[in-house]
Amino acid sequence: MTTLAVLLPLALALLAAPAALLAGVLRPGLAAWVGAVFALLAFGTTLWAWLSGGGVVDVAWVPSWDVRFEVALDGLATLYALLATGIGFAVLVYSSRYLPLHLEHQERPASDGNGFYFFVLLFMGSMVGLAVAQDLVLIFVFWDLTAVASYFLIGFDRQDPDSRASALMALLVTGVTAVLLLIGALLLYAAHGTFSVPELVERVGPGPLLTVSGGLISISGLAKSAQVPLHFWLPRAMAAPTPVSAYLHSAAMVAAGVLLIGRVYPLLQESEFLLDFLLVVGLFSMAVGGALALTRDVLKQLLAYSTIAQYGLVVAMYGLGGPYGAGGAAFYVLAHAIAKSALFLTAGAVTEATGGDRLSRLGGLGRRMTLLATSSGLAAATLVSLPLTVGFFADEFFFASVLERGPQFVVLAVMGTAMTFAYAWRFWAGIFLGERRTDPRSIPRLLVAPVVVLGVIGLLGGLFTRPFEVLAEAAGLASFGEATPLDASYHAEILPEYLMALGTYALGVVLIVSRSLWTPAALAVSRLGKAIGPERLYRLGVHGLNALSDAVHRLEIQNLRARIAFVLMPTAVLVGAGVLVTPMRGAYRVGALRADEAPLMLAMLAVAVAAVTTTLVRRHVTLALVLSGSGFVLAVVYAFHGAPNVVLVAVLVETMLTLLLVATFRLIPYRVLHRQAGLPPVRMTRKVLVSVAAGAFTFVVVWGALSQPPAGESVAEEHVRLTPDAHAKNVVTATLADFRGLDTLGEITVVALVLLGVGTLIGASPARETVGVPQPAARAVMRGIARLLYLPTFVVAAAVLVKGFVQTGDGFSAGMIAALGVVLRYMAFGHENAKNLPAARHAVAFSFAGLLVALGVAAAPLFLGEPVLTHFPRAGTEPVHLGTVEVMTAVLFDLGVFFLVFGFAVGLVKFFARTISQREAADPETLPREGEA
């Protein structure tokens, strides 16, 4: 039961994103509603789970690193999970009407909304995960997940460069500081051997280690909560669509920072220094955020700076400590989330109705939009903590905690909350009071309804405070370690807190009426911040990194060979050192020469001569022919080494390679190649010297390696012994498909990726395909042969594949042989004709189907509790016979390889042939004439 209590809300929250995406793919309008239903379900289950006592799940995740999947639904987790899902629900309902309008303004297709809902819900899921996580590594994972989601949401208007830069800024500031969280966690782990927060709380005592690690963790939390001096990303993040801003500021992202502080607060409060640090940062953020919010003209900018100030207040409460600090902070977050999300949604609705997003162009909308004005008035009242709203008590607790600290803090607190009063009035009165400047259009009801609901909750919370009280007390208990009784009720006597509240209202009114007096000063602060503030430092840093990267890039493309030398030279030095320290005695053996080895030696000599010749020839076609000659003679060498499988593959590979080389030389105009061939030799001595040195080096290393005597029983002998167990006779094929199947798996993955690479490089734009030029009639004989051989090649391929386990051959050579039939058709009929062959049309599909089959055969044993690539039937059991063919999974694996290689080879030829045909059609003059190249 307790397991379910914590896992059910988490699972629902995490499943919401993929579910909404799926729904959106089926019907774009559905995504928001499916997401909203999931959010509501997650909200409901969270509430149910908490009321039924919560729960803990603690299982090993990465046991070797002591990382655990430890989640618990305590008061703090419940509070933030309810916020994330509850506000998430409101935001989703709002978005279902807002986003289509937004996409319409941006001239983007409605299907772009799917990504929006996916990331909003991913945001929600990772916030719930972050709320329940108790293991610092798990916290880090969800922490970064929120950063990723916020990146895509802030940059949702991706066509706008400002939007992209803002998204990057948010990601960099919160992502780089997230590393500090990880470092802090590792420091604590190194000293105390656990990542679990509850266990750390028991083990950690005050000391420099706690101060350092707690400080690092706090910094990452403060950056996420946009506290000065790392606040500058938040106003920029207003580039996001309005519902995202509402969510980001109230229940996600920014709330995540104080959630982290609340989670590790039992550790932080061990250190006086850390508490003072939080207090100073919080008060400073209140001052800066409040002052700047008073100067802003754009609605969302004003609200953004107000968020900085309000979270500054929360951080300051944590810094003040005590039961009112820790419990009150949770209460404040709750009240603030309700008010701030409602105000953001108001801003969105107003902008949607009037097209204006600045206070200076708005006004007097109260008469025309009464419901919106009333509801957002309630929200603003909650924010400025007027009596009868839940915000009133939020401020009471703040005042109560500063009263314990001393009069100077009382003054600062009143000044801070008075600024809140002033800018909240500015916001609300600027929109709804005064002279009307625009004529609002009617807007969908669902843009107003969430504001109404949130505003009413703010009011009800002030009248029936018990639920908020209980929730915040539970959250305070989780942070503070002992009960934090919060008394949210109205008293008839005059409490000092009430006097402070009165002072706040009075000072707020003074600020409002004396606006023209302090505006220049506030603007000056704003300008000063622009000129020397942290945002400028950030920009300088990003510019510097960009410049550095550009410089390195320039260096690299300026002199490619020097770059390669930088890689190769250290390798050479290291290998050379290895050669030098190896004792010379007995390390090099000349080896016996036998008379019957003369043919082999002759073939090897031919390989060497052909290789040297490639360095001397000038014409490119000669080069291709000499290279392929060298390759074919190499196949003969392999034959002398008793390696028929290798011979088969080498011959096939060499054939294809020669074709591709000639095709490339045909694609590149003759004059270009000819100019290269005609270039005068430059620095020839140096090149020859370098090559000779490389050759000498290779000689020493290879000689030394070949001279090593075998040590004990070789792996080869073991493979030979095991081959009958694999139901095979050909040891090499058994090795490829069974003993070293993982190598083959890696190899074929590379092959499939190469096909994709070639397809991307030269296979693009099939739309440009045109009718090919007429083919010369002289190809009639070749066409006949191609037709004649087309089917037999498949038969041979099938035979090679099936017989591979008892005779020479394997999936690879079978695939190549089958491809040759198609290649022959291409050569005889040209691309225009051959492209319609089924094999050619679906080459890439063939290839990836083969990869899928091979991967499936490799992975299937995992589900049976066996290691990867276990083949069936097992050793010693008799395989099922299908006629004379034995049914074995190893053959199925080889079949996958066959399809992959077949698709690969056909695909390569298709891409090259298509490019040739396109060029021929586009500009026949640039191509070499027959017989000229």
Next chain:
Amino acid sequence: MTVYSALIVAVVFASGTFLLLQRDLTRVVVGIILVSNSAVLFIISAGLSRGVAPILPLEGEGASDPLVQAMALTALVIGFGVAALLLAMVYRLYATHGTVDLEEIAAAELREAKALEREDDPEREEVPEAEQDPGEGTG
């Protein structure tokens, strides 16, 4: 035989290195093919035994080392894949720059990089007007 095999591998490798140092990209690709050929030859030569093909039943005589053959097969296939990719890349470079000369392509890329830098980047300095208060508020 040992020293002879080493010599042949070294000669093929040296020829490949020489081609790698050329300006002509097609020759560079040929050089890489030669280097991978020399590697396969080395792997095959490193077999501990040389005899008949390792296909059962082995009647008395010693068979060739099957392990190096399997490795050589893998190396051959990957070498082929790399060569195909490089050839496609060479053509692509020709199609964009009109040349297969390494130095001309490097010069062209350098020019492009400089042109890109001159373009406006989104991280530019100025403050969006939206953030500034016009001075006459409504509050």
